[in-house]
Amino acid sequence: MRAAAPGIGWLLVCAVLAGCASGGGQAVRPGVLLDDVQAQWGAPKAVYQHAQGQRVFYSPQPWQVRRLDFDALGRLQQIHEQVLSVAQFAAIEAGKWRAADVQQTFGPPARRATDADKGSVWSYFFLEYGVHRRARIHFDAGGSVARVDVAEDPAADDRYR
Known part of the structure; x- marks a missing residue:
């Protein structure tokens, strides 16, 4: 049983690191407020205003850009996991x-x-x-x-x- 414990610990560390590397770690869903996203993921890379609300960009990895669209009330409408392709x-x-x-x-x-x-x-x-x-x-x-x-x-x- 002791030999399994270090392996389990290593898997737990990998899971935590993978979550952190995903750009905020926690998934966000439509309807969540911009303030809540910023509380989870930190400051965005960029924020642009448009007629329907705001478009917010996060870059969890140097090669990845996520685009989040918020309505005029600051609620998430749509998330694009990787806009660079x-x-x-x-x-x-x-x-x-x-x-x-x-x-x-x-x-x-x-x-x-x-x-x-x-x-x-x-x-x-x-x-x-x-x-x-x-x-x-x-x-x-x-x-x-x-x-x-x-x-x-x-x-x-x-x-x-």
Whole structure:
């Protein structure tokens, strides 16, 4: 019986760590108040106002972004567990999307590079099916999306940022 105890302890530690790594640890459900989410998960990565209420972003892992939509009363309406994906970035339409559309969909970028004359490039890093990827969104000087490049991230390592 003694040999089993350390194994059980190790499983308990792993379960607790997995819960903490999930971005707040505790699951939230539609109807919960924004204040309650913040009490559980801490300060969000970003908050944006929109006509229906607020859009809140959390990043429990460097490669993961969760998007939560709250109504005008501050109640959770919808949660998107991972908004960073090849399919989501492929849906961006060059010439139609602007910087605000990108931020409202994906949250703030991990990196920004700006050249006032030429525009800017925003980079997002994510993990999809075990492959580290980098999405680069190129904006023209007017703030419209010029193109989107998604590729395997050549700088990814085991720590992944």
